[in-house]
Amino acid sequence: MITYIFVFLAVLAVASALAMVISKNTVNSALFLVLNMVSLAGLFLLLKAQFLAVIQILVYAGAIMVLFLFVIMLLNVEDEESLFSRFRVKYFVAFLVGIAVFSQLLYSIGSFSEMLPEVAPEMTEAGTVEAVGEVLYSQYLLPFHIIALLLTAAVNGALMIAQHKIKPGASND
Amino acid sequence: MEPVTTTSYIVLGIALFMLLNSAALAVYAERRVAAFIQNRWGPNRVGPYGLFQPIADVVKLLLKEDVTPARGFKTIHAIAPMIPVFTALMTVAVIPFGDGLYATDINSGVLYILAINSLGVYGITLGGWASNSKYSLLGGLRAAAQMISYELPMGLAVASCILFAGSLSFIDVVNSQEVWWNVIRNPIAAVIFIVTAFAEANRTPFDLPEAEHELVGGYHTEYSSMKFGMFFLAEYMHVVVGSMLITTFFFGGYHLPFAGLWLPEMGVTAKAILDVSVFVLKTVFFAFLFIWVRWTIPRFKYNQVMKLGWKRLLPISIFNFLGLAVIVYFWHHYIA
Numbered sequence: 313m314i315t316y317i318f319v320f321l322a323v324l325a326v327a328s329a330l331a332m333v334i335s336k337n338t339v340n341s342a343l344f345l346v347l348n349m350v351s352l353a354g355l356f357l358l359l360k361a362q363f364l365a366v367i368q369i370l371v372y373a374g375a376i377m378v379l380f381l382f383v384i385m386l387l388n389v390e391d392e393e394s395l396f397s398r399f400r401v402k403y404f405v406a407f408l409v410g411i412a413v414f415s416q417l418l419y420s421i422g423s424f425s426e427m428l429p430e431v432a433p434e435m436t437e438a439g440t441v442e443a444v445g446e447v448l449y450s451q452y453l454l455p456f457h458i459i460a461l462l463l464t465a466a467v468n469g470a471l472m473i474a475q476h477k478i479k480p481g482a483s484n485d
Numbered sequence: 486m487e488p489v490t491t492t493s494y495i496v497l498g499i500a501l502f503m504l505l506n507s508a509a510l511a512v513y514a515e516r517r518v519a520a521f522i523q524n525r526w527g528p529n530r531v532g533p534y535g536l537f538q539p540i541a542d543v544v545k546l547l548l549k550e551d552v553t554p555a556r557g558f559k560t561i562h563a564i565a566p567m568i569p570v571f572t573a574l575m576t577v578a579v580i581p582f583g584d585g586l587y588a589t590d591i592n593s594g595v596l597y598i599l600a601i602n603s604l605g606v607y608g609i610t611l612g613g614w615a616s617n618s619k620y621s622l623l624g625g626l627r628a629a630a631q632m633i634s635y636e637l638p639m640g641l642a643v644a645s646c647i648l649f650a651g652s653l654s655f656i657d658v659v660n661s662q663e664v665w666w667n668v669i670r671n672p673i674a675a676v677i678f679i680v681t682a683f684a685e686a687n688r689t690p691f692d693l694p695e696a697e698h699e700l701v702g703g704y705h706t707e708y709s710s711m712k713f714g715m716f717f718l719a720e721y722m723h724v725v726v727g728s729m730l731i732t733t734f735f736f737g738g739y740h741l742p743f744a745g746l747w748l749p750e751m752g753v754t755a756k757a758i759l760d761v762s763v764f765v766l767k768t769v770f771f772a773f774l775f776i777w778v779r780w781t782i783p784r785f786k787y788n789q790v791m792k793l794g795w796k797r798l799l800p801i802s803i804f805n806f807l808g809l810a811v812i813v814y815f816w817h818h819y820i821a
Contacts, residue, residue: 339614343561346607366596374603375633378610382629385614385622440592441653 318358319421323414325351338384342377349373361439497588500577507772508721509539515721515776522780543714551710554617561615566712568608569719575601576726579655583739583760587656594655595647598730599640602685606632608719609687609694609704616707624703627787628694632685634794639681641802642674646734648806648813659738663745666737673805675735677798679774682727684794687720689779693787728771732764736771739764 325348332344349372356365437443448456513528513536520527528535553559579594581587591597606629613625647653649670650661661667668675684691695703702708705716732738739760741748751759785793 339558339561343611362591363593363596366593366600370596370600370603374600374606375636378603378606378629378633381607381610381614382626382633385610385626441596442592 314358315421316418318355319418321351321354321358325355339381342381342384345380346373346377349377359439360436363439363441363444492585493588496582496586497578500580500582500588501574504574504577504722504725505718507725508718509543511721511724511772511776512542512717513539514772515779518773518776519780522777546711546714546717549710551712552707554707557617557707558615561611562707563712565608565612565615566708566715566719568611569605570608570715570722572601572605572608573719573722573726576730580729580733581655581659581738582764583757586757586760590654590656593653595643595653595658598655599636599643602639603632603636605685605719605723608716612708612716613694613704616704618707620701620706621704624694624696624700624706628687628704631687631691631693631790631794634791635681635684635691635798638677638794638798638802639685641799641806642678642681643734645671645674645802645806645809648809655733659733659740662737663740664743666735666740666742668735671735671805671809673801674809677802677805678734679731680793680798682731683775683778684790686723686727686775688724688775690782690785691790692779692784693790696784724772724775725768728768728775729764731771732767736767 328344328348328351332341332348335341335344349368353365353368353373356362356368516538517527517535528538531537531541553562576598578588579591579597581590609628610625613621613623613628616622646658646667649667650658652658683689687694694700695705697703700706705713708716737744741759741763
């Protein structure tokens with residue numbers, strides 16, 4: 313069962329990442345990136361890293377990508393030129409080939425259940441909030457503080473740029 | 486994480502069923518309470534006291550023609566209304582409805598709720614964008630900006646509850662309130678959380694995304710039939726979910742006031758019935774509060790919403806969190 317979930321999530325992650333790069337429409341690209349992050353969160357869950365999975369969705373999918381979408385929608389970016397010509401038969405053939413390959417994959421995986429190593433019991437404990445917090449605030453305290461400083465500096469920089477007043481009279485075009 | 490038991494499935498099934506139906510009941514309650522506040526009758530023709538009005542509404546929505554904007558993005562237009570419904574349904578997985586009555590107890594349940602909540606904004610934003618209409622787009626963008634702004638004070642208000650519980654699990658959050666509810670220990674965060682819950686559910690006075698006097702219908706201007714119905718359903722489910730969260734975080738969950746001091750030991754069944762009724766009653770009260778406020782207070786202007794979020798609620802919630810952290814630290818180390 314876990315093998316099937318893993319294959320589903322892994323294929324989804326790779327496919328959405330590819331679709332993000334290939335997609336002509338910027339909003340579609342952003343949405344595929346969200347899908348990619350959600351499937352990655354699922355993979356983290358399979359590895360019993362609950363905290364990482366939740367944070368992946370909370371920070372990346374929930375906050376950063378919403379801002380990305382916000383900017384893309386506001387700027388109304390025009391569609392990029394297509395990398396592939398619009399040729400319907402090609403899509404159809406590709407679809408059939410994809411189904412053939414995918415069913416072969418599933419068939420071969422179905423007979424091979426030992427693909428994923430068992431997650432050790434101590435690993436289960438390492439993924440909890442308490443474990444992450446304990447390591448973060450003792451062993452990795454210095455890197456943690458440096459990152460905090462870096463982020464604060466970045467926020468200050470963003471504020472400086474945002475509050476930069478355009479001089480009256482200067483041409484704005 | 487504990488193993489999944491039969492109780493989990495039963496609780497989850499009942500909770501999902503109740504949540505779906507509670508949306509219909511909330512629509513009926515909203516119309517009746519609005520009518521009562523405005524001194525008129527409201528829907529009272531379909532069935533006794535008009536109780537079958539939601540069924541009639543759903544049938545009407547199902548029978549209507551489903552219009553998709555010709556130049557819009559059809560796929561996203563169809564997917565968008567499902568997202569808020571899914572996110573609302575996903576929240577009941579971690580809420581405890583009684584002693585031992587919960588679907589699952591995950592180690593970072595509180596963060597899970599915040600994460601799921603933050604995904605709900607995609608539905609409204611994408612719905613507004615995919616309609617290819619100025620009004621819809623503006624509504625969607627407003628929703629995105631508003632929900633991002635109010636997520637921060639909400640997260641900090643929740644974090645100050647975590648200080649008392651000492652854990653991110655919902656079970657521990659509720660159990661830490663057995664004697665003292667968080668609203669008594671932490672009233673500032675309670676007020677902030679209730680305000681942000683209103684903003685996250687897009688309810689008046691924060692219903693800027695669908696302000697009808699400036700944006701026609703906001704993000705759902707171009708929606709009709711059951712796709713509109715889904716948005717509508719999601720809005721009321723978010724009201725109910727918001728009420729449940731207010732209850733769980735600040736009003737003791739399924740505990741009666743100061744229950745740890747006076748409540749005698751009871752049998753399992755009696756305790757379960759008492760817990761669930763207490764929880765449901767509190768939820769109903771807060772759902773009523775949502776409706777009450779909608780028909781009492783006028784809508785903010787957009788700049789007022791942003792100012793309230795960033796310049797008032799966020800600093801207050803940060804200082805409240807810091808102050809409480811210091812107090813709890815000294816309490817644990819020097820007094821208790």
